[in-house]
Amino acid sequence: MSGKVTVSLIKADVGSYPGHARCHPDLLEIAEKELKSYRERGVIRDFRVFNAGDDLELILTHDKGVDSQEIHGVAWEVFEKATERAKELKLYGAGQDLLSDAFSGNVRGMGPGVAEMEFTERGAEPLIAFMMDKTEPGAFNLPIFRMFADPFNTAGLIIDPSLHPGFVFEVWDILEDRRVFMKAPEEMYDLLALIGAKSRFVIKRVFPKEGGKLPADEPVAVVSTEKLYQIAGEYVGKDDPVALVRAQSGLPAVGEVLEPFAFPHLVSGWMRGSHNGPIMPVSLKHSQCTRFDGPPRVIALGFQIADGTLVGPLDLFDDPAFDSARQKAQEIAEYMRRHGPFEPHRLPMEDMEYTTLPGVMEKLEERFERI
Numbered sequence: 001m002s003g004k005v006t007v008s009l010i011k012a013d014v015g016s017y018p019g020h021a022r023c024h025p026d027l028l029e030i031a032e033k034e035l036k037s038y039r040e041r042g043v044i045r046d047f048r049v050f051n052a053g054d055d056l057e058l059i060l061t062h063d064k065g066v067d068s069q070e071i072h073g074v075a076w077e078v079f080e081k082a083t084e085r086a087k088e089l090k091l092y093g094a095g096q097d098l099l100s101d102a103f104s105g106n107v108r109g110m111g112p113g114v115a116e117m118e119f120t121e122r123g124a125e126p127l128i129a130f131m132m133d134k135t136e137p138g139a140f141n142l143p144i145f146r147m148f149a150d151p152f153n154t155a156g157l158i159i160d161p162s163l164h165p166g167f168v169f170e171v172w173d174i175l176e177d178r179r180v181f182m183k184a185p186e187e188m189y190d191l192l193a194l195i196g197a198k199s200r201f202v203i204k205r206v207f208p209k210e211g212g213k214l215p216a217d218e219p220v221a222v223v224s225t226e227k228l229y230q231i232a233g234e235y236v237g238k239d240d241p242v243a244l245v246r247a248q249s250g251l252p253a254v255g256e257v258l259e260p261f262a263f264p265h266l267v268s269g270w271m272r273g274s275h276n277g278p279i280m281p282v283s284l285k286h287s288q289c290t291r292f293d294g295p296p297r298v299i300a301l302g303f304q305i306a307d308g309t310l311v312g313p314l315d316l317f318d319d320p321a322f323d324s325a326r327q328k329a330q331e332i333a334e335y336m337r338r339h340g341p342f343e344p345h346r347l348p349m350e351d352m353e354y355t356t357l358p359g360v361m362e363k364l365e366e367r368f369e370r371i
């Protein structure tokens with residue numbers, strides 16, 4: 001295979017055990033078996049199957065570009081087959097993220113989350129897949145910003161002449177369904193003004209600048225931005241976002257891509273999708289949400305792409321170098337938990353709109369007196 005490759009990371013929670021803790025091994029096995037047959041038939045070039053907490057994660061490589069009906073159809077079928085087994089096992093939330101009974105050509109807006117990008121494969125192409133559980137897409141704003149725009153994180157922005165010009169950020173306003181492209185470092189303060197409001201403005205993609213080493217129209221990072229509650233019209237769980245980030249040779253080095261996760265920043269999600277808490281970087285074997293259905297977790301799997309095939313993964317957070325981030329995350333988790341139902345542990349009212357608060361307000365409406 002020469003030229004362009006498409007990497008699609010597509011995920012859904014189609015059932016877990018116990019409760020929302022972890023994806024069942026049978027579902028991973030079913031996905032593995034199904035995708036193997038698609039690979040044999042040449043529909044996809046390669047694949048890997050993982051779980052991030054209760055989410056079933058499919059990484060597919062192919063030559064069909066982003067938003068391919070065929071590729072999304074493959075993922076949908078895998079999720080449907082896994083759902084059948086989840087129902088037999090009476091797993092929790094069996095089929096929960098398949099919001100429609102029939103596939104309509106694209107999984108976007110139907111429940112699953114998608115991060116995919118098509119790009120020209122370089123001589124050596126390192127790629128890192130990030131998968132979060134129990135949080136929302138805006139949880140990637142801080143780390144993606146740091147990787148591509150913060151010189152205190154990414155030494156290459158200062159040291160490597162090919163990174164020096166900076167990057168272009170595609171930011172989505174997920175409430176108004178619109179987007180804006182912003183340049184860093186030139187527009188860094190405006191960019192931060194938006195993406196600091198992480199429940200509304202989310203980084204969707206990052207592009208190199210014109211005239212650099214890499215084509216300016218091919219993304220170097222992409223984040224899933226589906227908002228389940230907007231799709232479903234009612235709360236059906238957090239979005240549990242995923243992201244793909246390319247690295248090295250004119251891009252942040254692998255270590256610069258991982259460095260933001262040495263700080264377990266606060267994200268929203270956790271118990272009942274309604275609490276702020278730290279995001280804890282963990283290895284695959286620790287990808288299961290326990291304490292208070294959390295704390296929110298992120299895994300990072302590293303690959304080299306070779307002619308569209310996946311070499312790897314390396315389980316990048318399976319490393320004592322991240323022990324102190326995990327320790328810090330636990331201290332923060334403990335500190336936040338002590339607030340119980342009080343903000344800022346519990347999310348602010350605007351973000352509780354899709355849960356019980358409107359109901360409580362309605363019930364008390366008549367009893368409120370003017371003061």
Ligand code: F6R
Pocket residue numbers: 019020134135237238269270271272273292293
């Ligand atoms: C958070 C999450 C869980 C559930 C919680 C209650 O994203 O999935 O914390 O919200 O376990 O689940 P139900 O309402 O299904 O009993």
Ligand code: MG
Pocket residue numbers: 013015016019020021054092093
């Ligand atoms: Mg679940």
Ligand code: MG
Pocket residue numbers: 013052053054055133134240
């Ligand atoms: Mg999940």
